[in-house]
Amino acid sequence: MRLATVRIGGGTRAARVEGERLVLLDAPDVVSLLASRRWQEEAATGGSADGPALEEADLAPVVRPARVVCVGLNYRSHILETGRELPEYPTLFAKFPDTLLGPRDDLVLPAASERVDWEAELGVVVGRTLRRAGVAEAEAAIAGYTAVNDVSMRDWQRRTLQWFQGKNFEATTPVGPVLATPDEVGQATDLKLRCTVDGEVVQEASTADLLFGPAEILAYVSTFMTLHPGDLVATGTPGGVGAARTPPVFLRPGQVVEVSLEGIGSVVNRCVAEAS
Structure with a gap:
């Protein structure tokens, strides 16, 4: 479904x-x-x-849960472009529900940031309560998958070692357009993920390049917190983000950014300047 x-x-x-x-x-x-x-x-x-x-x-937004858990540095290509070593454990941060945006809504670029970046991601939606789950149990508890654009304010993200403030601007994270149940997309093990800006491909990868897979992430998170039906986990972005380019490139008013995920569809958002 x-x-x-x-x-x-x-x-x-x-x-x-x-x-x-x-x-x-x-x-x-x-x-x-x-x-x-x-x-x-x-x-x-x-x-x-x-x-x-x-x-x-x-x-x-296809879901607006109480808990949004995100994984950073989870595609081998993205880890390499940042010059880091492969992590031993998932790098986690959280978002609040107010960060979520509809898949066709305008993306209002915050006036406080000059470095708004794109991040195409696979989203995983929990279908039943999970606590201290094994990987097999976690996989069976997945309700489905969706597309996420984890839009990031890089100047705010890099103010400190903690990413929180650069990831939690309100209404900046498009999610959707649909939730596809696992039988629709083969447990999302090898889906094509793409991001374009004004039609130009800026990110292109397969979920097969994930370092930590969806069930592994859910099992890990459930060790320290209870996951509930509807909770969303964004699994990280591949290489090609604007901040890693030479010179860096960031979103501007008037541009259209699209994140598409094979078997699920696209979130397509027009960038507009925040009113003064």
């Missing part, structure tokens, strides 16, 4: 993608849907076929 969260009627609704249309489900969003023990059945058989066309729908 492919699931989405759509803005409609002054609120949001979870929806199932059928062909080119959305079937509206009873849940207000995908996170609420995943909270049900019978979510697969409810998502597959429920709803009414009076939803909008997928291409015309006003899509919200």
Whole structure:
């Protein structure tokens, strides 16, 4: 299945993608849907076929969970371009839900930053509660996968050794357009991931280049915190980020940045300047 969260009627609704249309489900969003023990059945058989066309729908972030865990330095190509050695353990940081943005929303470039960068990523959505899980249990608990652009304010990120402030500007992390269940994308072990800016390819890789895979990351995180249905894990970005270029290149108003993930679709966001 492919699931989405759509803005409609002054609120949001979870929806199932059928062909080119959305079937509206009873849940207000995908996170609420995943909270049900019978979510697969409810998502597959429920709803009414009076939803909008997928291409015309006003899509919200496919999930907006309480917990967003991100992995840095997880593609071999990106680690090498930064001049670092391969890490022994996942490099983790967190985002707040307010950082998330719809897959077609405008990306407002913060006036406080002059170095706004792109990061194409595979997102993993948790489908059941996980605590101190093994890798096999973690893999079985994956609800599905989505595309993420972990937009980063590099000047703020590098103010200190901690990345937190450069990763948590509000409404700067597009997520979507859909959640694809594992059977749709073969556990995401070898999906093509691409980022373009105004149509120019700036990142291109396969999820096969991940140092730590999705189930391994979930198992590791569940050792120290409980993961709940709907929680999102962004698994890191490949080489090609703007900050690593010579000279560095960053996003500007008027540009369109697109992150596409094989079998899932694209988040496409127009960059606009923040109003003074």
